[in-house]
Amino acid sequence: xxxxxxxxGYWASPYSYRAELALKLKGVSYEYINEDxxxxxSDLLLKYNPVHKKxxxxxxxxxxxxxxxxxxxxIEETWKHNLYLPQDxxxxxxxxxxxxxxxxxCFPTLWLAAWSPENEREKVTNEACEYxxxxxxxxxxxxxxxxxxxxxxxxxxxxxxYFIRVTQEIMGLNLLSADKFPQLFQWSEDxxxxxxxxxxxxxxxxxxxxxxxxxxxxxxxxxxx
Amino acid sequence: MAEEVVLLDFRxxxxxxxxxxxxxxxxxxxxxKEEDLRNKxALLLQMNPVHKKxxxxxxxxxxxxxxxIQVQYIDEVWHDxxxxxPSDxxxxxxxxxxxxxxxxKIYDLGSRVWKTKGEEQATAKKEFIETxxxxxxxxxxKPYFGGESxxxxxxxxxxxxxxxxxxxKCGNFSIEAECPKLIAWAKRCMQKESVAKSLPDQQKVxxxxxxxxxxxxxx
Numbered sequence: 001x002x003x004x005x006x007x008x009g010y011w012a013s014p015y016s017y018r019a020e021l022a023l024k025l026k027g028v029s030y031e032y033i034n035e036d037x038x039x040x041x042s043d044l045l046l047k048y049n050p051v052h053k054k055x056x057x058x059x060x061x062x063x064x065x066x067x068x069x070x071x072x073x074x075i076e077e078t079w080k081h082n083l084y085l086p087q088d089x090x091x092x093x094x095x096x097x098x099x100x101x102x103x104x105x106c107f108p109t110l111w112l113a114a115w116s117p118e119n120e121r122e123k124v125t126n127e128a129c130e131y132x133x134x135x136x137x138x139x140x141x142x143x144x145x146x147x148x149x150x151x152x153x154x155x156x157x158x159x160x161x162y163f164i165r166v167t168q169e170i171m172g173l174n175l176l177s178a179d180k181f182p183q184l185f186q187w188s189e190d191x192x193x194x195x196x197x198x199x200x201x202x203x204x205x206x207x208x209x210x211x212x213x214x215x216x217x218x219x220x221x222x223x224x225x
Numbered sequence: 226m227a228e229e230v231v232l233l234d235f236r237x238x239x240x241x242x243x244x245x246x247x248x249x250x251x252x253x254x255x256x257x258k259e260e261d262l263r264n265k266x267a268l269l270l271q272m273n274p275v276h277k278k279x280x281x282x283x284x285x286x287x288x289x290x291x292x293x294i295q296v297q298y299i300d301e302v303w304h305d306x307x308x309x310x311p312s313d314x315x316x317x318x319x320x321x322x323x324x325x326x327x328x329x330k331i332y333d334l335g336s337r338v339w340k341t342k343g344e345e346q347a348t349a350k351k352e353f354i355e356t357x358x359x360x361x362x363x364x365x366x367k368p369y370f371g372g373e374s375x376x377x378x379x380x381x382x383x384x385x386x387x388x389x390x391x392x393x394k395c396g397n398f399s400i401e402a403e404c405p406k407l408i409a410w411a412k413r414c415m416q417k418e419s420v421a422k423s424l425p426d427q428q429k430v431x432x433x434x435x436x437x438x439x440x441x442x443x444x
Binding site: 051060063065066067069070071073074077078089090092093096097100101134 | 275284287289290291294295297298301302314315317318321322325326359
C-alpha cells in the first residue's frame with residue numbers, strides 16, 4: 001500500500017528529532033520538510049497545526065499528528081514492529097512517567113540552567129542536578145532506559161543526552177558530567193554511538209553555533225523584560 | 226485472583242477526579258484514601274517519591290503516578306469494559322492531543338483566574354475563555370468528546386467543571402454565557418453516575434478555594 005509519510009520539522013529541534021528517530025527505528029521512509037520556524041512558518045504548518053503552530057508535525061496519508069510524544073505513541077501503534085514501548089501495562093505506565101518527568105522537569109530546567117544569568121544560575125543548576133539524579137535512578141543498571149535496546153524513554157531523553165550536552169559545552173558548564181552522574185553519562189555516550197542515532201543527529205559543528213545564538217537571544221530577551 | 230486497588234487522593238483535586246471516574250466507568254472496586262496535603266502520609270511519600278503528589282493509583286502494591294497515565298493504565302488493564310481510548314491510532318492520537326491541551330492550559334489558566342486580580346486576572350480570564358471556546362469547537366455536535374460515549378478527553382476535562390463556580394465567583398464572569406454548548410456537555414456528563422459520584426459539589430470547591438486564598442493571603 002502506498003504510504004505517504006511526511007515530517008515537518010526543524011533541523012536543530014530536539015522535539016523534531018524524536019519524530020525522525022522513531023520513524024528511522026521502525027524503518028519507515030518519510031519525506032522531511034524543514035520549516036523556517038524562526039522566520040516564516042509555512043501555510044502548511046499553520047494548516048496542520050493550527051492550535052500550537054509548532055513542529056514537529058507528522059503527516060500520514062494526509063492526516064496530521066502533532067506534539068512529539070503524541071507522535072511517538074502514534075508511530076508505535078501504527079507500525080507494530082521494532083516496538084519501543086513495553087507491552088506490559090505497568091511497564092508502559094512507568095515509561096510514560098519518565099517521559100513526562102523528562103519533558104516537564106529535566107529538560108526545561110537544564111535548558112534554563114544553561115542560559116540563566118549568573119546570579120540565578122546556582123539555584124536552577126541545583127534543581128537540575130536533583131532531576132538528573134532522579135533520572136539516573138530510572139536507568140537502574142540497564143544500558144538504555146528501554147533495556148538492551150533503545151526505547152521511547154531513550155528517544156525522549158535524547159533532549160538531555162545530546163542537545164543539553166552540546167549546550168553545556170558552549171556555556172562551559174558541567175551539568176551532565178561523568179563523575180557526577182556516571183550512569184547517565186555512560187548512557188548518553190552509548191545512545192549517541194548507536195549507528196541509527198549517530199547518522200540522524202544534527203551535526204555538532206552546525207548545532208554549536210546555532211545553540212550559541214539561541215542562548216544569546218534568550219539572555220537578551222530576558223534582560224529586556 | 227483478588228485485585229487490590231487503592232487510590233491516594235484529595236477530594237477537590239481535578240486530577241484525582243479523573244482516576245475516580247475511570248475506575249467507576251470500569252466498575253472497579255477500590256479503596257479510597259484521602260490525603261492531608263499538609264501532612265502527607267508515609268504511604269504517599271513511599272509510592273510517589275519523585276513528585277510526592279496525588280493521585281497515586283496502587284494496583285496490587287505497585288504505584289502508578291500522574292492522572293492521565295493512570296487513566297490510560299486503567300483503560301489498558303480493564304480493557305473489556307467501557308473503553309475510554311479509541312482503538313484507531315489516529316483517533317487515539319487526537320484524543321491524546323486534546324487531553325494534553327487540557328493539561329497544558331486549563332489548570333494553569335484557571336489557577337490564575339482565582340489567584341490574581343486586576344489586569345493579570347483579566348488576561349487570565351480572556352485566555353481561559355478562549356481555551357474553553359476551542360474545546361467547544363472540538364466537541365462540535367458530538368454528545369461527548371469521545372463520540373457517543375464518555376471518552377478519554379471527557380474524563381480529562383470534566384473534573385474542571387466542579388471548579389467552574391469557584392472560577393466564576395473569583396473572576397466575576399459567567400462561563401455559561403460564553404460557552405453554553407460546553408456547559409450543556411458538562412451537564413450531560415454529570416448525568417452519568419461515574420462522573421456525579423467523582424466530582425465534589427461546586428459550592429464545596431468554592432469554599433475550599435476561599436480557604437486557600439485566606440491561607441496564602443490572597444484577597
